Amino acid sequence: MKKLNVANYLLENKIKPSYQRKRIYEYLLEHRNHPNVNVIYDALIDEIPSLSKTTIYNTLKLFVQKNIVEEITIEGNEIRYDLYNPNSHGHFRCDICKNIYDIDLDEEKKDEIADLKGFKVQKAYYHFKGVCKECLEKQKKKT
Amino acid sequence: MKKLNVANYLLENKIKPSYQRKRIYEYLLEHRNHPNVNVIYDALIDEIPSLSKTTIYNTLKLFVQKNIVEEITIEGNEIRYDLYNPNSHGHFRCDICKNIYDIDLDEEKKDEIADLKGFKVQKAYYHFKGVCKECLEKQKKKT
DNA sequence: ATTCTTGCAAATCATTTGCACTTTA
């Protein structure tokens, strides 16, 4: 049932649903943890031993072009990925555990926050860094 | 006069003002264009032929540690730098000319935009991408 | 003389590219 849905969804977006593409999309669907290419690779390599990182790069680039996935560049050295999410939201990166969390944004304030006179804005990103709840609690316990 | 100021400023921040460090800091002071390491290297290599990129990396890392410079990770593949600026502001990256512009933010809305319950936020970044005024006008002319 | 700074060369890491093999319609 689920596999059928993903295949259809890809087809609707003019993407041929190869096995690799389906599994990569399903990974993103089931793990909303903003993975990078290595995380996806490690997760799928046992199941698809022939899988190469090139294919993951190719696939994600295709997904981004077709607007069903978006890139998150919250860290300087790597690109992370998530399903395309039309609801505006921000990202919080924990300095300790490196996890990235989705953050709800106030729709109105978001649009009024910046004075972008003359510039044509296509995308807006709201990134926060600090320490997440879990890591804060772990720190407390140590003391 | 200016050189003396920079040297003193570095000393105040517990940084020994070597020639390279002074010139790199002065570059950032005089060019508020959010350069990456290569841009700084190209700008200084004629004047300091022995300069290496390693030194620029070392120096910028030191400046960031000492909180007089900040990193801007608006693009996935490179780190750009700017003087540390305590006034909250955002960045706009033009997809055409790749320039990065500072953007004024509404102080109040900025703080109320996100519901970060339980998370300890240390830094917030507001990034916008699109087409800048100049490039928009160039596009119009072509038509 | 000891410590700090510089910078070369090599290593690393994420990503891209060229190309040949395989799969699929």
Next chain:
DNA sequence: TAAAGTGCAAATGATTTGCAAGAAT
């Protein structure tokens, strides 16, 4: 069987690391 998809191996580009030579106190 032509077109599309995959994946190996090499290339690229940004950044880091190890280390030796040079400068400063």
